[in-house]
Amino acid sequence: xxxxxxxxxxxxxxxxxxxxxxxxxxxxxxxxxxxxxxxxxxxxxxxxxxxxxxxxxxxxxxxxxxxxxxxxxxxxxxxxxxxxxxxxxxxxxxxxxxxxxxxxxxxxxxxxxxxxxxxxxxxxxxxxxxxxxxxxxxxxxxxxxxxxxxxxxxxxxxxxxxxxxxxxxxxxxxxxxxxxxxxxxxxxxxxxxxxxxxxxxxxxxxxxxxxxxxxxxxxxxxxxxxxxxxxxxxxxxxxxxxxxxxxxxxxxxxxxxxxxxxxxxxxxxxxxxxxxxxxxxxxxxxxxxxxxxxxxxxxxxxxxxxxxxxxxxxxxxxxxxxxxxxxxxxxxxxxxxxxxxxxxxxxxxxxxxxxxxxxxxxxxxxxxxxxxxxxxxxxxxxxxxxxxxxxxxxxxxxxxxxxxxxxxxxxxxxxxxxxxxxxxxxxxxxxxxxxxxxxx
Numbered sequence: 443x444x445x446x447x448x449x450x451x452x453x454x455x456x457x458x459x460x461x462x463x464x465x466x467x468x469x470x471x472x473x474x475x476x477x478x479x480x481x482x483x484x485x486x487x488x489x490x491x492x493x494x495x496x497x498x499x500x501x502x503x504x505x506x507x508x509x510x511x512x513x514x515x516x517x518x519x520x521x522x523x524x525x526x527x528x529x530x531x532x533x534x535x536x537x538x539x540x541x542x543x544x545x546x547x548x549x550x551x552x553x554x555x556x557x558x559x560x561x562x563x564x565x566x567x568x569x570x571x572x573x574x575x576x577x578x579x580x581x582x583x584x585x586x587x588x589x590x591x592x593x594x595x596x597x598x599x600x601x602x603x604x605x606x607x608x609x610x611x612x613x614x615x616x617x618x619x620x621x622x623x624x625x626x627x628x629x630x631x632x633x634x635x636x637x638x639x640x641x642x643x644x645x646x647x648x649x650x651x652x653x654x655x656x657x658x659x660x661x662x663x664x665x666x667x668x669x670x671x672x673x674x675x676x677x678x679x680x681x682x683x684x685x686x687x688x689x690x691x692x693x694x695x696x697x698x699x700x701x702x703x704x705x706x707x708x709x710x711x712x713x714x715x716x717x718x719x720x721x722x723x724x725x726x727x728x729x730x731x732x733x734x735x736x737x738x739x740x741x742x743x744x745x746x747x748x749x750x751x752x753x754x755x756x757x758x759x760x761x762x763x764x765x766x767x768x769x770x771x772x773x774x775x776x777x778x779x780x781x782x783x784x785x786x787x788x789x790x791x792x793x794x795x796x797x798x799x800x801x802x803x804x805x806x807x808x809x810x811x812x813x814x815x816x817x818x819x820x821x822x823x824x825x826x827x828x829x830x831x832x833x834x835x836x837x838x839x840x841x842x843x844x845x846x847x848x849x850x851x852x853x854x855x856x857x858x859x860x861x862x863x864x865x866x867x868x869x870x871x872x873x874x875x876x877x878x879x880x881x882x
Contacts, residue, residue, distance in 0.1 A: 511740030609685030800828030
């Protein structure tokens with residue numbers, strides 16, 4: 443039994459956008475104003491360019507694989523089982539923690555309308571429903587999950603589009619001009635802090651690559667979708683920052699987009715932003731529930747996770763058991779911790795994944811020079827740059843975050859040791875033998 447390739451280029455583009463646009467855009471503009479003032483929109487553009495240094499290597503690497511697994515599969519092929527398991531565990535950590543953070547934030551904003559939603563039992567029940575609904579939709583087929591994700595992408599972009607259009611119409615003539623002096627006057631350390639902040643808001647695209655086994659023509663679809671999503675997200679982020687600056691100036695508000703909505707829409711502003719945040723967080727959860735179980739499936743199919751996670755539903759051809767286990771794990775994380783706790787778990791894990799993908803491009807070009815792939819010009823240079831940027835960001839992680847990441851690495855190492863002698867299927871063994879024969 444195999445997966446059904448039902449995800450086309452626009453559906454995958456929607457999945458990538460859903461993974462990238464979360465709750466960050468509703469808080470980051472105020473912090474950028476504090477750091478950079480009138481130069482804040484420049485940071486959004488620079489962050490997009492920095493993200494491109496990671497996405498371009500990802501396009502080439504991902505286009506070589508048509509099986510589910512994403513970054514775990516790339517690292518396993520390029521560097522072996524140990525590195526693959528490390529990336530696999532960091533990928534799962536990032537996804538589970540990110541979904542838990544979004545579920546927690548959803549309930550926080552819902553409690554603004556219904557205060558009882560913030561209490562213990564109602565909170566946990568609401569988060570269970572929030573997670574269970576997209577889990578059920580994805581259980582019934584990847585095409586259904588992708589359609590739900592695309593619908594939520596449109597829903598989450600509409601409030602932002604309304605603010606952008608109204609802001610440009612009303613304050614477009616008052617947008618402060620960014621001069622060279624505004625950029626040059628800021629210390630490099632300030633720009634680095636701004637890029638680290640905005641760079642995180644562009645993350646998450648790697649998760650959308652996990653269900654490659656259900657993507658039509660991955661060699662062409664994946665590069666197109668990654669490029670289209672990055673351009674779309676960069677335009678939205680930059681325009682939101684411009685409108686924020688034009689509407690409320692260099693305000694350092696903790697809720698800058700809500701303040702913009704209040705100016706543009708009056709009493710309707712705060713409810714609009716609350717709804718936008720809830721749509722954005724639920725969209726992210728829906729998207730991740732499509733991706734993450736495919737990673738667990740891939741790990742199980744190669745003998746590194748329990749075999750029952752590799753079972754496909756006989757009718758829907760989806761990893762139903764893996765979907766159920768992932769949904770339950772997200773709920774446990776969300777119920778046991780708060781938004782910031784979960785966000786801390788997710789923050790550093792992404793950078794490990796990006797460094798592995800970028801370094802993997804260099805390794806795979808040597809191992810598989812004739813592989814069918816979308817080749818990025820100056821790929822090795824992009825691989826080096828993307829690896830360096832990712833590791834530089836990891837170096838900024840706090841001590842508590844570093845301890846959590848160390849714990850994850852230890853768990854992955856134990857997983858590798860316990861499964862080192864497990865028999866894998868003939869197809870996997872043949873693939874590994876072929877990869878080894880191509881290695882120098």
